[in-house]
Each structure stands twice: as C-alpha cells, then as structure tokens.
Amino acid sequence: MKILRICITSIGSATALNLIKLLRKQTKYHVEIIGLDSNHFGYTSGSLLVDQFIQSPLASEERYFQFMENVIANEKVDMLIPIHDYEIYRLSKQKLDVNMVLPDQATVGLFRDKLLSAKSMQEIGITVPPIIKLDSPLAENHEKVIIRDRVGVGSTGIQILSGADYLQVSNGLDENKKFVQRFITGDEYTVDVFSDRSGSPKFIIPRSRIEVKAGVATKVRIVYQQELIYLTKKILNKYPIPGFCNVQFIVNEKGAFFIELNPRYGGMSISSSLASVNVMQLFVDHFVKHESLSDMSEYMKMVKWNSVVTRYYEEMIFYDED
Incomplete structure (x- = not known):
C-alpha cells in the first residue's frame, strides 16, 4: 500500500489536532502526517502527534511561500491542508504546486471580510443582524x-x-x-459542511452549542435543523466551496440570522464526524484518490441526530533537555 503523505499546518490548533485524530482513526489508508507550526518541537501537543514535525515561519512572513514550496518538494507531499485563516487567504492568492482544496480567491476574500459577506447574504435573501x-x-x-x-x-x-x-x-x-x-441574542448554531470538488454539499450537519468555556464550545448537540440546512444549501449554491466549511447562525423567535462563514474545518467540526462517518476518509477518497462520492441524501442518513458531543483535554509532556 502506497504511503500517503499529508501535510497539516498550524498543528498547535484544536482544528489541526482533530484532523490528526480522524486520520489516525481511519484504517483504509496508510497515512504519514507532516505537521507544521511556528512553535518549537514539543511546545505544542500537535508536534508530538505527527510522524514528522517541521517548524515553519508565520504565514505573514515574506519567506513563508518559499518555505512551503521547499517542504512540498522535499517531503513529497500528496496533500496540503492549511488550517489558519490567513494561511488560507494567502494560499488562495498565490498557488502552490500541490494538491490542496481551497475555494477560489474571490470567495475566500469575500468571507474573510465579515461586512462584505453580511451584505452578500442580504443580496440572496439570507437574514443578518x-x-x-x-x-x-x-x-x-x-x-x-x-x-x-x-x-x-x-x-x-x-x-x-x-x-x-x-x-x-x-x-x-x-x-x-x-x-x-x-446585537441579537438566541441559540448559537454552527453548521458543518463537507462538499465535493465542485462544491456540491455531501454533509450539512447543524450543531447547537450547549456549553462554551473561554469562547470555545465544549459541549454540542447534533440537531436536524431543517431551516439551517436549507439556508446553508442556498448560500453554497451561490458560493460553492469544495472540501470543508462551517457556517454560524443565531436562531431566535424571529428566525435564523447569518453570522459568518469560515471556508475551513472548524475547531469543533469533529463532533459532526463522530456523529456520522469519518469525514477524513471521505476527504482522502475523493480529493486524493479521485473516487466519486454518493449523493448527499445517502450520507445524511448516516448522521446520528441528537447526539451530544463533549470535549475533554489531554496533557502531553515533552522533556526539554536544553
């Protein structure tokens, strides 16, 4: 079996750690994970969980792009998964010679600007505060x-x-x-989306926040919220996004209000995968191995609605002999 070398950036983030977990859980492919982060080895838990760690410059640094080109060539990377918003923005503008799933530059730029994206939602009939x-x-x-x-x-x-x-x-x-x-109040929802290379959604899974600590969701419920699924389809019909994205809404007695869309995997998006299928296996199937995906209706049948997903923290230790 050919070894697939997948490179994940910003491995100090919860988002990257969750992708590492899902890649480790799947058994279909032999995957080696290359992790990049601006911290030194051992100073982020992600560096201890990957097969190979390389310290990287920040995406804002001039040498970032040349560094990425060198990593891709030297390490024979089969797939690059950028995590941080600014990395995604920069890499959408300046393409690398590697398999990488990103929306087009205009779409990334639109949703990066929260005001422009709110106005664009109004134009297609989506309510915003x-x-x-x-x-x-x-x-x-x-x-x-x-x-x-x-x-x-x-x-x-x-x-x-x-x-x-x-x-x-x-x-x-x-x-x-x-x-x-x-300022509006209501129930906060995030809708996790996985789409094929054309931007056609295969999973649209809403989750409600049950508990938030320090701004981070630590307990969520997977909910079949038909209105949010419909609104998310409407947004992605206008702005197709291949791979991962997540859409945030607030819902109250007056309806659902669009807050923002992030064209990447979310920090708690793993909850949707745990309540359905291993989305990283599907990701490799489709975007690396070029396999076709089933219809959205087939995948949505696999979702265990009303599941409650809780987060816990696990410590790791690095012995710094220096």
Missing part, C-alpha cells in the same frame, strides 16, 4: 450593538455596547476595519 452605519444616530434606538472587526477570527475585536455608549465612541471607529450590527 441589521447593519448600522458608523455615523448613524439610529444606533441609539437599539438596546445593544456589537462592534466587529471586518477581518478577524472568532470573538477577537468584538465589543458589545448600549446604543447610547456606542454613539460616544463611533466617531473614532475606522470603517475600513470595523463595522456595527444590532
């Missing part, structure tokens, strides 16, 4: 507003203020970096 112009006095009419970075990861840069307090700081906001929406 009302967008407030930075200089609008109408902000005072809202009980609370949320200030978000146009380009950001997770909850970084978020401020939640009363409408009146917002008016006190609005003049100092840079509209090229920040935008404002009405």
